[in-house]
Amino acid sequence: MEITTKDKIENAKDIKIEAFRANIRKTNPHKHNKYVEIVYLYEGSGSHTIDYDTFEINQPTLFFIQKEQMHHWDILSEPKGFVIIMKKSFLENSTDQQLIQLIGEMSHHPCVYLKDIDQVNTIFQLLVDNLKDRYDTQQTVIEGLLKALFAKFLHDTTPSTGNTHQYSESFIQLKDLLESSEQIINSVNHYADLLHTTPQNLNAICKTAIGVSASKFIGEYIIKEAKRMLLYTNQTVSEIAFDLNFKDSSHFIRYFKRKTEMTPSNFRTS
Template identity: 50%
Template structure:
């Protein structure tokens, strides 16, 4: 029987950020999403595997995982883990006036896993964050932590600084419960022409707006096919396709197989 995606909420309703040690009793978990927060997981000890969407990562410590709210993930840990977890709501950034902190988070928000080469002081910063309650101090500690993670991790290529338009476009696409297969729909929400949105996407990501949109739609379709009992017709409806036959053709164009065949793999 196919498992449903559970929705976990590990942060209080009124809290904007939460930092705590990684629970050492965690070994195996079922596929789940997070309830409206970005999660940063640092492991200094532990072995096993971490699956995020369709990617399986071997846990080679020290390492950091970044999990967006729309992603499905689960653990298969084979030895005692040690580390820390940061839960960060969007409202935290909205309340923050530290633009450097926002920039650091923007750099990391589209990365899934980083190998830490020099972990010195990273544990200490996490430990300070666990007990800190002052918002301003938390901002400073979090900024220092993210800067050290970037500086001491395996090199990765950073994308061109995103304009407000491309950032807002991607924010809309993260609202996976209301995806629309229409560049014109998002251009209208951004109050620009589809041609302008396409030009911005090509300049920033070397992809057309429809290609970026298509990746989000296909990722969400795969999540629902893998982790829900929704029929193909129901998934097509959830993704705002006019009919299931169009959705099937769309999915096959990207994946080379039908949704039903993908589910049965």
């Protein structure tokens, strides 16, 4: 059994927004080809599993699926809603830092239950309409509508404390490297070199952004990937250890147990 990768957007496009397909019921676990997917459902019932967490569909519901995350649906009644597929290139072409910050904030909420649907549905329909015949001058319109949409989501689902994460460009680049790399390397020095900075500065960047060291942040990604491989492939623990760049399986087992208080084999069977 191997992890299936799906690509739902044409190579020439960097963003796609459309109605959620009403015929979707059960899907096999899969991940996406290096893009973010945001799914909003205002009708339907069932569940949605992202990596190793299963969420009930209690409409209206928003799901945020990050690049490389595994997910699958178990929908029991006809769904209605919208889906946004967004490539890295869309954000690279944007000069609106507030939009990038809002997407960063949303990535911390894999599932949120919203308060109302009228305004959200209106914004989604405007986005669909504006993307039908997209031309360059519409980029500003699309970005403005996305900002309104994401701000609405965050306003409805998080306490209004005034505290938001302010991600630096370097932190966003590190996050993107971890999400898109074929192999995650358990080394702060490795990523510091790629970002043309020092390990000390990379630690400071991570602590400023999310309050943890660069080593811990990288470790979280390694454990996430290990859990995906344990759950969604038939690879042995030794094979997973090799793929994750551990020197041997015993080192990987000790590392995994220290982070999760379970051995890889116990996690797989639980």
